[in-house]
Amino acid sequence: TRAGEEVLARWLLGPAPPDEARERQQSAGELRERLDLREDLAVLGEDARAGVHAEALAGWAMAPPILDPGAARIAASALPVLLAASLAVWVWTGVGLPALVAGICQAVYGRRLRSRVLRVLREMEHPAHDLALLAAVLQRIEREPLSSARLRRLRAALDVAGQPPSRSIRALDRLAGFADSRDHLLVRALGPLVLYGTQVALAVEAWRRRSGAAAGRWIEAVGEIEALGSLAGYAYEHPADPFPELLDGGAVFQAEGLGHPLLPEAACVRNDVRLGTDLRLLIVSGSNMSGKSTLLRTVGVNAVLAMAGAPVRARRLRMTGAAVGATIRVTDSLQDGKSRFYAEITRLRQFVDLTPGPPPLLFLFDELLQGTNSHDRRLGAEAILRGLVRRGAIGLITTHDLALTEIAAVLAAPAANVHFEDHFEEGRMTFDYRLRPGVVEKSNALELMRSVGLEV
Template structure:
């Protein structure tokens, strides 16, 4: 249609200019039609992009339900869309976490195929930061209860999650909370109310002097005086005005999308305490923050019109354009700048809650855990690992409390010992973040978590795996000074000789038990299993079994009481072709 309209325009132009059959005014008709078609085509393209993002949103939800959610596993349009893949693939803000964190690497909290990738629907850095923070540190029992209520209320809010998912082209790349916070809270550069009032008067004086000079043949001295006052005023504030205008030159898109996010969230009316508190954090001086942000966006857009060469040469100097808008922007910032951080935090927490509510919606059989405020305990019935496909999961039940603080898990290679530690740890992380858990039932107290499942050596830091492990054990011991600890120790101290290992492991475990910690320890060293007997009834032995079937090792992955009675190391070596 646009091509046809263009052909019609050139045809009518020839008729108007050549034979002059029609008036030139008729050319306005195809121009108007062309403008309407361009606008309509852009709306259709925007609708198409929105539809693609909505399809990708639902495809990713289906992928999570069907256990094909890991990066690269989502097919079709979801693979090509920012919504259809983890943000960690593109910007990875939380995959490069602190390697000394007591459990993040050990429990696959971040990275490809991680808990964060499974859970996160956040489209802003604030949302990702809030969810990451919840997964990295336990909340108080009161906060957990508030999050559980909020997640339960949001569980069926599918329209809200869809709207947030398809809002804007790339919200995550656009909104920079660090910049917004710094900009909103920095000291005010232009404070004088008198100067702000004088600026439009000087602009009027300069325009009036020109009208008087050219229209009424007035004195040129009046023009010189008016422009001298105006120029001196602009020169006095030039450096501060430039600092203000430079700081808002780029983030118009950021603020526009921020306004859209706020406007969508402002429509919601919630009942649970956590959501009501977050909704209240978005209120400011009786006006919705989305309108205040939109007001700022309009001021920046008007300010940026000074970049037009023709306007910059004549209109902007006469109107003191940059100076007046710099004063207006600083006035806005003095009124609302400190609230930006509060708005960003509220959006971040709401996005984190939406992520967890989506997980709850997609996994209706996963219950909320019971958080107890007294004692130290972790009880899990039919615990399963949330990152493993449901069809491959084997459930196990564990109980740890003041009466039984330690489980020593023995078993052969690949029998499931490390996976059990991760299963307990990841479900504890979910529980202490306020999320549902992958279990029939779970009951636990508020705990710090420490693990040595994936401790690595470091060439850059010049540390061996053994040294890295004993540093982590020291850190876990330090955690016990502040709150009860759940420890998950995999093949403790296997990087040293048998004698030192036995003495050191027993000392570390006894130290943790004496400090009130609870936890699980896996081992191949059957000598360590005797520790459970000396600590009984505070400790107990459990094991995993396997057997050889048609030349293949078969594992049942179920926890059995007692000590393992056989090893499969030699059988596995022969199975891969080693002559032993």
């Protein structure tokens, strides 16, 4: 459903505290083997996705009452009884004045409420239809025995006064059926005698008072269970990918056999990445196409998956919660009058504002400050990185400019150089995408230019 998409997007966009991410891991682990449940929710969710308008539904459910629940209920109950009694008196005694007075009073009262009654019934039509679609999803969740703490809380939050949500929704569905019956000939003939439309409208208002506040919880709970099901589906389809170990405390990212989850397993080259108290910065140099930017994406994507509660593409990953800040794809803007360099430093300023957290910052800078001259770039990069490390951040930067690799020596213990390299096999340039210690010792830019026919 749309609610499920929104919950999953929210989880991926914002890091969860370690305790919450651990709960999601536990719930996703439980749902991983519930293949029937996940498939049923996927099928039922298709209908709900097309038909359920979550914001409009929640707005209707929580809107102020249109009819006075006290006086209107008493009058709507008393007037038909009074009319029936006066009609009985007329039949038995022949005195018709009480029946005439009662009929006039009821007609005046019904006329007075008519516009509000019609509004209640009209505004109920779409929410009742939406909830009927949602009921199928909720009923499927009700039938499933759940054991993890988070799933049990979600299931318990669905009930209203001890009743499961599907029963509450069926009650509203019956009221919608009664409202549709107003066009039936018998109801048209006899309905005015009992204030039929008013009775149905008052019942709808009573349903909103009793169950309306739960409608938002139902939508949110369905969305969260679907999002957990998505994490579980990923875990089921990638059984070799473990759930990460989430730590409390200062910034740590320690990965063994880390790979990009979108690369096929046969083509995925894995590397170890370790950042923490002793080593806070890795400066990654290397030739073109050797894997530097892919390494940043690999770290970033796995960090996001970990903090969302999902498995990661690694043999093992231990990390603390972190805010991921990346400058992997920064562009200029003709419309805004901003150069690429200005766009980059504006984003860097945002990352500086995120430190020292919580949570700590995990930064991933691709070709840091490449839009300026080498001298200013060297000084600016050193100052920015020194400040981030001092504020407790950890991260990686990539560079072709070997002058930036000198920053590791200036920062000493908290920083280190690593690199990727290429080599030639039978006249062809090849890459092994293995991360090695130290600074790259050669460049392949000229060879690449020659390979595409440029005379250099």
